[in-house]
Amino acid sequence: MRLDKFLKVSRLIKRRTVAKDVCDGQKVSVNNKIAKPSTEIKPGDIITIDMKNHILEVKVLATPPNVKAEEAHTLFTVLKDEKKEY
Secondary structure (H helix, E strand, O other): OEHHHHHHHOOOOOOHHHHHHHHHOOOEEEOOEEOOOOOEOOOOOEEEEEOOOEEEEEEEOOOOOOOOHHHHHHHEEEEEEEEOOO
8 A cells, every 4th residue: 555545544644635745745754764655555564754743653554445434543553652842
């Protein structure tokens, strides 16, 4: 599954276009490498998202093509969610 689609399906980012823009802005890395929106995601990958005021790191558990909103949290495990200090 593409990275931008996974971010949308998992509800980590609300819209796929926003996910694409975040990836294009080099704010997302997969397995410690800056990732493009088309990067293929598979279970076991570590995704790090550099958001405005915090860094979110998750481990991918599954990559189904679509999932209900109530089940979206089952696609990943949060490894780190830390606030940035300015």
